[in-house]
Amino acid sequence: MATNRFQYALVDGNNFYVSCERVFNPHLEGRPIVVLSNNDGCAVARSDEAKALGIPMGAPHFQIRDLLKQHGGLALSSNYALYSDMSRRMMSVIAEYSPEHEVYSIDESFLRFTGFQHWNLTEQGIRVRRQVRQWTGIPVGVGIGPTKTLAKLANRLAKRHPDFKAMGVCNLQDLEPWHQIAYFTDMDVQDVWGVGPRWAAKLHEMGIHSAQDLKLADPETLRKRFNVVLERTIRELNGTPCIPLEEAPQPKQQIVSSRSFGQLLTDKRDLMEAVSTYAARAAAKLRKGGQAAGGIQVFLSTNSFRPDDPQYHPSTLINFTTPSDDTARLIGAALKGVNKIFKPAYRYKKAGVMLVDLVSNTARQGDLFGTTTEPQLERRGRLLGVLDTLNVQMGCGTLRFAAEGTAQAWRMRRDTLTPGYTTDWEGLMVAKC
């Protein structure tokens, strides 16, 4: 492989949520552990032992409960407050290794090395891995290559291939060309970043089975049969960077807040409470990003896993005359939406809101026909600021609007939630002598 000016490293946590739990509870080591999605629905993270039992990603909890029990395993409710905090700690360690750093997801980040030609990046990979482990307790894998797609691919080898697993680092630069071809030929095309199940099936039909096949495919032809995204993937596999490093988070284009309910709902008041809560949560996210929404979409849904039940999946969009970040206004619009689409006699499983047409709060258009004056907006902003601060400091939902309800019969299930070890004074560990 020719030496590029840049090299990318992808550092990501192994079985991240499970690893976060294990940091604080050593009894979880060596056992099949899964972390469940919201509402304790299905497995979203699995320990190696759980994977070895054949538990697939997304397996419904009720289908794997017995298997886990038989093997001394455990299913935990997800503790996102804990995982976000652990993520922040992990990222701050990783960021020390290059001035060019992108946080790609809760457990993954890219580093770019520019002008590090004389460094041994494999050594750097080993160091970052050791340091993250030592400082946060999280095991990570490191993949290094001349593009993001290749770094992802190398990371997969680092975590899964016996040749690299012990070291936990795979640097494509270290491999002889024939050796690289062997690894690429060994990898199914669906395991390439950017190729999902649909495209993989179509590619297999065309005789493109492995990462190596895709690398050698004609980008122009595949662009016509698929789209420009796949063309970029092919070019990236060949060492041409097409996907930029995004060091600053991009402003959001939409904000979604939705949840399945702990039980099926039929009462309109329950739905109104739930939707109000989601609208409030979305509004808080909106203000955190310094944005305002031009509209809000509300949706309800029955349980589509029960095809014999009457199905109903309505949605409606309410546009504002001027963009807003005011919880009260968003809740008001959301409730209007519920009124519009709610029909009795259905059993609802899920509801949500989506904020759309987001604009930066600094560049907001004034309300030509509105009655709200600047000082009123100003006071309103201060009030919402206090609400946000309190909810961050004292916990989400400490201060809320009456429309969100108090009993909240529809709240999600979290039967096996672990303590907020690093995010809640009550969850702090106690050392006993």
Next chain:
DNA sequence: TCTGGGGTCCTAGGACCC
């Protein structure tokens, strides 16, 4: 009984304008 949530980008096709 029990099946997640939150995002992005691309494309095709229709509406509309001149």
Next chain:
DNA sequence: TCTGGGGTCCTAGGACCC
């Protein structure tokens, strides 16, 4: 006998990601 064409904007749907 004869009925344009090009550009832009918007939306829905489909694919992908974690």
